[in-house]
Amino acid sequence: MSGFLHAEALAADRRFSDAMLELFRVTSIPETKQDDPMVHHVAYDLLVATNAKARKDDAVYKASVLMEDLASRINNEIVPPEVVKLLDGDAAVDQVQARAKLLSEMYPYSVRAQLLRVHIDLEQVRAVDQAVRRKGLLRRILALTSHTAGNFETSLLVALFHAKVLFALNQFDKSESECRRALRIEEPTDPNFDDIPPAISVPGADYESRVSSVKKQLRVLLKRIIVVAAVCWSSIKSTQDGERVDMVISVRVDTLQEHYAGIDQAAAKTISDALRFLKNQGSWSFLMCPNSRCHGKKFVDAKSLWQHTCSKHWDDLWEKLQSVIGQYINGYALKDDHSLNGITLCQDSGQHDIFQLPGVQPMFESLLLSPSIGIRAEPLAEMRQRKCREGAEILEDIKEKLKMLPDDALSTEESCFAIQDLCLKFLQTSALDHREAILPLARSFQWIQMKESISLSAKNLGRIIGHANIDTIFE
Template sequence: MDKKQLLRRALTTVSQAAQNFDRSLMVALFHAKLLFVLDNFDAAERECRRALRIETPNDPNWDDIPPMAAPGADSDARVSYVKKQLRVLLKQIIVVAALYWSSMKNAPQGQHVVSVTVDTLHAHYDGIDKSAAKTISDATRFLKNQESWSFWICLNSRCDGKKFPDTSSLWQHTCSKHRDELWGKLQSLIDPEYWENTSQDDHSLVGIALSRQSDTFLLPRVQDMFECLLLSPSVGIQAEPFAEMRQRKCREGSEILGSIREKLRMLPKDTLSTEFQECCSGIGKLWLKFLEVTVVDYREIILPLARSYQWIELKKRIPFYLNHPGSRRIGFADANIDIICAFCSSAVKANN
């Protein structure tokens, strides 16, 4: 505990140094490790990510203190070494959280991690991202009204992304509101079953459900969160904004429709020819691809938003567990508290 008190006193000095020398990778790495051994995992993670985003760092240099703290034949090699250490620390944070979760998942505290009320999630994002908060409200309302997470969108800009619950209603709307002489030819060539609702569950998105009784998002597959974090520790959990997703799908869908139109115009007149059959097969595949591209599943956005909140909540709970009497202490492999104390002693003396 005497070491922890020393480190807490030093943290103010080190945090100020990280702010003053915001392009220093060496200070950032030290700051992140100090936060880590003080069990402030969320701040340590944020400092690691901030440091990794520095494009032209001021250090490490040949004259680092201690000398050659970052080995390497040239500047690029030394910078690469420090950034590798930052990534290692990010992975350690994830591993510590995974160890904590394995100890607590069956305890009552663990239930607070696998669920979040709609109101809580909305309030969290309303303070930091209004568009994400609106998407949460829209998705919840749509799910309750339609009993589905997914819908198809009209690509025409005049419809402003109008939603349709199935492909048949999308097709009827397209034929009546956006007439084209080629639509009749397309319908005569496509297998009738292709006009039905072709939506299939994406198994990568089944990690979230909405409890209608408690108005709560359920996130039972916590392991998926750890896998996502370990695959891209320096990026973390990110959700594609709904507006960007809709624009992307409209752009990709329009390109596919353009290819379908071109094939329809070049369709051979001889319906018995091999060329005609091959062209029809190609059109059918393009149509299925069009339906896959233009479907929007709210889980694609809500799941990472909820996972990100879940990750923050998990990190908050670890220190309470670590400091609880009788809990087993998790080892810190790379951030050795004795080594950090040696540096912090000098920092505190200098500050006093």
């Protein structure tokens, strides 16, 4: 482990880059080939009075700590002056780009050095008018940012640059995904460590405010993606024949199932269960028993559910309940949720089952209201568990009120009304409409298809990748 001592000496001589290279070499040596530190440091056994393995582990740990310290010093002390010099200097463009590339290669562990190269290359895109050249430059920059994003997964600024370049290239789906990934980072790197230009490009007096500032930019970009997609979609719909538009508005059931089968088996099962129930019962909706032993058993009307619940789970109170509710509950009918009426099941010309979906305007409005959440579908299993839990709680309330009723229940009219209201609430809570689960799943797939359709339709890419797209990156 003499390399560790060599690295310490290089760092003391401020030869940080050489020291880091030596540390990389040291920490990559397999344990079986590591020397006992005591061989090269006679006092090591006095400092770490234990066996050879422990001494090796201690040396590797110290090398890792030194590496982190040097990486931080390089990123925050060595690179910033170089960044300022390149950004504010008057050197030729090719010289600035060459120097930025050299810094990124010398300091691959410095986020700031990587973003400097991206930043300078992006500046050149602004000066290019030819569509083909602009597209080519952006693709090269995208390769850089994608590589950097993969190496520095906790950097919000890297993710923001990456998402913006994707947006500029009209890759809306990938840009949106990168924004959402960044917003999910639990402990992001302080943006002050990565910003270009250093110490001035990210506002905020403390860590929390700086993180909040960058996350706000990510949410703004998400909204911009949604708005641009809505405008592009409107343009496509008004200029193309209806084939591609209908392909997205109407979703084939087998295509939807295939999509989710590869990423979410529960969602795929939800679709098949809904389709089977609809074809067998002629309805999207059902009532379910909240008792855990029944595993969400389904009923098509209120009378069947009440008879099952009272006879199977609390038959001793059945007669008393009947005297209170009479025919009040038996006539209850499942109410249609008009917000879901836009979903219908039909068949296309090839006799394939398709879900016909409502217009896309409500989808865009929903996305804009919660850009950082997107289209979120509550899994059917979770929906059923939630409703069963709530239904069971209501039934317990009904039981308690029934137990307190005198034999002459009709003499306590107010209590009877309260029980009737609870029974009605129980039925409403126990009702589940398959469309509640289907619509978000179909919408999510529709949104992905829509973004892909927009990208495919952007034939004149030079016109679409205009100054506004590039300026988005520098805002």
